[in-house]
Amino acid sequence: IEKEADVVIIGGGGAGLSAAVSAHQNGAKKILVLEKMPKVGGNTIISGAAYNAVDPKRQKAQGIEDSVEKHYTQTYEGGDKLGKPELVRTLVENAYPGIEWLESMGMKFQDEVFTVLGALWPRSHKPVDPLGTGYIKTYMEYIEKNSGSIEIMLDTKATEIIMENGRAVGVKATGIDGEVVARANNGVIIATGGFGANVEMRDKYNKIWPSLTNIKTTNHPGATGDGYIMAEKVGANLIGMEQIQLLPMGDPETGSLSGNIEQGVENRIFVNKDGNRFVDEGARRDVMTKALFEQRDAYMWVILDKHSYPTGDTKNNFNETIDELVNKGRAYKADTLEELAKEISVNPENLVKAVEEFNKNVETKSADEFGRTLYKDKIDTAPFYAGARVPTVHHTMGGIEINTNGQVLDKSGNIIPGLYAAGETTGGIHGANRLGGNALVDTVVFGRIAGKNAATIK
Ligand code: ADP
Numbered sequence: 001i002e003k004e005a006d007v008v009i010i011g012g013g014g015a016g017l018s019a020a021v022s023a024h025q026n027g028a029k030k031i032l033v034l035e036k037m038p039k040v041g042g043n044t045i046i047s048g049a050a051y052n053a054v055d056p057k058r059q060k061a062q063g064i065e066d067s068v069e070k071h072y073t074q075t076y077e078g079g080d081k082l083g084k085p086e087l088v089r090t091l092v093e094n095a096y097p098g099i100e101w102l103e104s105m106g107m108k109f110q111d112e113v114f115t116v117l118g119a120l121w122p123r124s125h126k127p128v129d130p131l132g133t134g135y136i137k138t139y140m141e142y143i144e145k146n147s148g149s150i151e152i153m154l155d156t157k158a159t160e161i162i163m164e165n166g167r168a169v170g171v172k173a174t175g176i177d178g179e180v181v182a183r184a185n186n187g188v189i190i191a192t193g194g195f196g197a198n199v200e201m202r203d204k205y206n207k208i209w210p211s212l213t214n215i216k217t218t219n220h221p222g223a224t225g226d227g228y229i230m231a232e233k234v235g236a237n238l239i240g241m242e243q244i245q246l247l248p249m250g251d252p253e254t255g256s257l258s259g260n261i262e263q264g265v266e267n268r269i270f271v272n273k274d275g276n277r278f279v280d281e282g283a284r285r286d287v288m289t290k291a292l293f294e295q296r297d298a299y300m301w302v303i304l305d306k307h308s309y310p311t312g313d314t315k316n317n318f319n320e321t322i323d324e325l326v327n328k329g330r331a332y333k334a335d336t337l338e339e340l341a342k343e344i345s346v347n348p349e350n351l352v353k354a355v356e357e358f359n360k361n362v363e364t365k366s367a368d369e370f371g372r373t374l375y376k377d378k379i380d381t382a383p384f385y386a387g388a389r390v391p392t393v394h395h396t397m398g399g400i401e402i403n404t405n406g407q408v409l410d411k412s413g414n415i416i417p418g419l420y421a422a423g424e425t426t427g428g429i430h431g432a433n434r435l436g437g438n439a440l441v442d443t444v445v446f447g448r449i450a451g452k453n454a455a456t457i458k
Contacts, residue, residue: 001175001177001178001179001180001181002181002183003032003153003180003181003182003183004030004182004183004185005028005030005031005032005151005182005183005184005185006023006028006029006030006031006184006185006186006187006455007019007020007023007028007030007031007032007184007186007187007188007189007451007454007455008031008032008034008170008171008182008183008184008187008188008189009023009031009032009033009034009188009189009191009451010034010158010171010173010188010189010190010191010192010227010230011033011034011035011042011158011190011191011192011193011227011423011425012033012034012035012037012040012041012042012152012154013040013041013042013043013044013045013191013193013423013443014042014043014044014045014132014135014136014423014440014443014444014447015044015191015193015422015423015424015425015442015443015446015447015450016033016035016042016189016191016192016422016423016447017033017040017135017136017139017140017143017447018139018422018443018444018447018448018451019189019191019420019422019447019448019450019451019454020033020139020143020150020152020451021105021139021142021143021150021448021451022447022448022449022450022451022452022455023189023451023452023454023455024142024146024149024150024451024455025451025452026451026452026455026456027455027456028149028186028451028454028455029149030149030151031149031150031151032150032151032152032153032182032184033150033151033152033153034153034156034157034158034171034173034180034182035152035153035154035155035156036155036156036157036158036222036226037154037155037220037221037222038154038155039154040136040140040152040154041132041133041136041220042193042220042222042223043132043193043194043196043218043219043220043223043424044132044135044136044440044443045131045132045133045135045136046131046132046218046220046256047131047132047257047439047440048116048131048132048257048317048318049126049127049131049132049133049134049135049317049440050114050116050119050124050125050126050317050436050437050440051095051098051099051109051124051125051126051127051437051440051441051444052071052095052116052119052121052123052124052125052435052436052437052438052441053071053095053096053098053099053123053125053441054066054067054068054070054071054092054095054096054123055096055099055113055123055125056096058109058111058112058113058125059113059122059123061111062112062113062122064113064122064123066121066122066123068092068093068095070121071092071095071121071123072088072089072092074120074121074435075088075091075092075430075435075438076088076431078120078284078431078433078435079397079429079430079431079432079433079434079435080431080432080433081431082240082243082431082432083428083429083430083431084428084429086403086404087402087404087428087429088429090404090445090446090449091429091438091441091442091445091446094445094448094449095441095445098441098444098445098448099125101444101448102135102138102444105138105139105141105142106138106141107127107134107135107137107138108127108128108129108134109125109126109127109128110125110126110127110128113125113126114126114263114264115264115265115266115282115374116264116265116436116437117247117249117262117265117285117288117436118247118283118284118285118288118433118434118435118436119265119435119436119437119438120282120284120435120436123437124436124437125437126317130315130318130319131317131318131319132440135440135443135444153173153175153180155175155176156173156174156175156176156180157173157174157175157226158171158172158173158192158226158230159172159173159174159230160172160230160233161188161190161230161231161233161234161419162181162183163234166416166417167416167417167418168184168187168188168234168416168417168418168419169183169184169188169418170182170183170184170188171184171188184418186418186454186455186457186458187418187419187420187453187454187455187457188418188419188420188454189406189420189421189422189450189451189454190227190230190231190400190408190419190420190421190422190425191227191421191422191423191425191447191450192225192226192227192230192425193222193223193227193423193424193425194219194223194225194395194396194399194424194425195223195224195225195228195396196217196218196219196223196244196393196394196395196396197217197219197220197221197222197223197224198223198224198225199212199213201224201225201228202244202393205241205242205244205398206242206244207242208242208243208244209244209246209293210293212244212246212393215246215255215391215392215393216250216254216255216256216390216392216393217250217255217392217393217394218247218250218255218256218257218392218393218394219393219394223424225396227399227400227421227425228241228399228400228425231400231408231419231421231425234416234419235410235411235416236400236401236408236409236410236416236419236421237400237401237409237410237411237413238398238399238400238401238427239398239399239401239427239428240397240398240399240427240428240431240432241396241398241399241427242398243396243397243398243427243430243431243432243433244393244395244396244397244398245285245286245393245394245395245396245397245430245433245434246285246286246289246391246392246393246394247285247289247391247392247394248270248285248288248289248291248292248300248389248390248391249262249389249392250389250390250391250392251330251389251390251392252299252388252389252390255390255392255393256392257317257318257392258318258320259316259318259320259325259330259331259387260302260316260317260318260387260389261302261304261308261309261316261322261325261331261385261386261387262302262304262308262316262317263304263308263309263316263317264376265281265282265374266282266374266375266376266377267304267305267307267308267376267377267379268281268302268303268304268308268379269281269302269303269304269354269355269358269379270288270292270300270301270302270303270389271300271301271303271346271350271351271354272295272296272299272300272301273295273296273297273299273300273301273345273346274296274346274347274350275341275346275347275348275349275350275351275354276350276354277354277357277358277370278291278292278294278295278300278370279291279292279370280368280370280371280372280373281370281372281374282372282373282374283370283371283372284433284435285394285433285434285436286432286433289391292390292391293391298390298391299388299389299390300388300389300390301344301346301386301387301388301389302386302387302389303340303351303354303355303379303384303385303386304379304384304385305379305380305381305382305383305384305385306381306382306383307376307377307378307379307381308385309322309383309385312326322385325387326385330387331385331386331387332344332385332386332387333383333384333385334382334383334384335382335383335384336382336384337351337352337355337384338351338352340384340385340386343386344386344388355379355380358378358379359378359379359380361375362375362376362377362378363378395424395430395434395439396424397427397429397430397431397432397433397434398427399421399424399425399426399427399428400421400425400426400427401426401427401428402420402421402422402426402428402446402450403415404449405420405449405450405453405457406420406421406422406446406449406450406453406454407419407420407453407457408420408421420450420453420454421450422442422443422446422447422449422450422451423442423443423446423447424439424442424443426442426446429442429446430442
């Protein structure tokens with residue numbers, strides 16, 4: 001099958017669809033999205049969906065002080081200064097305009113911001129629709145309205161970027177009806193996501209963690225890192241590939257984030273199988289996960305109370321009610337901490353002591369022995385809840401090197417004409433550790449930039 005478009009996009013997740021909309025808004029007449037799975041959405045649609053942005057409306061109403069500079073510093077330093085400063089700057093400066101862009105297309109965010117795990121500051125926005133569905137729904141509504149210009153081919157796996165005289169001019173793919181050759185008159189965008197679900201590739205690049213061979217992942221099965229292979233073949237530079245992000249928040253059976261009972265970092269603690277705390281629960285994701293690996297069986301319990309679930313039908317970030325989780329045996333509920341400890345087989349004295357000490361620190365809001373500073377309510381009101389969690393592979397920070405236009409760079413730092421990349425497939429933004437709530441910003445901001453430039457740069 002032969003196809004022709006102004007812009008050809010590989011991957012129909014958050015970054016790819018953001019790019020498709022943006023390319024259309026910036027004048028591209030024909031846009032083709034190739035998606036290897038039977039549906040769009042990628043990791044974006046199953047993500048916790050938190051979006052960090054300094055927000056003049058919501059944060060002000062909540063009395064939260066913040067600045068773009070602080071978002072910049074936390075992102076850059078929280079990644080051990082391994083990100084490219086100009087990319088980090090582009091991310092944080094365009095974060096709130098990204099929210100306004102999504103809202104202009106009908107997307108709804110909740111009125112209050114919160115602190116998602118590893119976000120380090122209360123600037124995480126939560127969509128009204130569950131998980132990441134709001135982003136994908138918003139893009140798809142736009143795409144369906146403009147279906148004469150934007151085409152999505154599902155079950156179509158890109159295999160190769162076609163080059164002519166050093167310029168990317170198209171994509172080869174395998175679809176249901178055989179080979180697809182898609183000619184791109186103006187630009188090709190790689191938006192294939194990360195390699196969290198590719199165990200071999202993880203093992204190849206992992207230098208930082210203990211063996212990841214048997215660690216599960218939060219990722220969808222299509223997150224196999226195809227983009228790196230295609231990009232490398234045409235000379236792209238890959239950076240930071242060893243930077244693999246784990247979360248201490250995996251379901252022990254599946255590795256997925258579902259069943260995670262936390263509702264923001266301020267109101268819960270983590271205890272190990274002995275009932276003892278072991279880390280600052282508001283720390284960086286890598287810090288918390290490293291600490292969890294050192295606990296018995298690398299296994300922990302999230303402990304919280306009624307403050308997080310005022311009623312049994314209150315939902316977590318994954319659209320599950322706490323009653324539902326308790327009924328399925330995925331969370332535990334009790335009227336006292338001693339009973340809760342018994343249910344989850346941890347030492348009751350230790351658990352009670354851990355909570356008592358935590359509650360003292362909530363009063364003074366002072367840094368505790370682990371350095372924790374983020375507090376809101378005490379854990380003192382029944383019912384009390386516990387949920388088990390283990391380390392899980394979540395995000396791959398490294399990837400294709402780009403500049404602030406989303407243009408792909410080669411090993412000498414030169415632009416590869418006609419070739420763009422956006423989203424998790426790129427490297428150089430999150431450094432050694434991605435702040436919670438920065439990935440969706442990455443897809444929106446850099447998808448938008450890549451789409452615009454692939455449509456307009458000749
Ligand atoms: P991001 O958040 O960066 O957009 P996602 O995981 O949300 O990443 O989306 C990436 C999308 O790219 C997924 O839907 C995935 O199935 C798709 N994809 C990955 N490899 C290919 C490929 N070789 N051809 C077409 N689509 C691909």
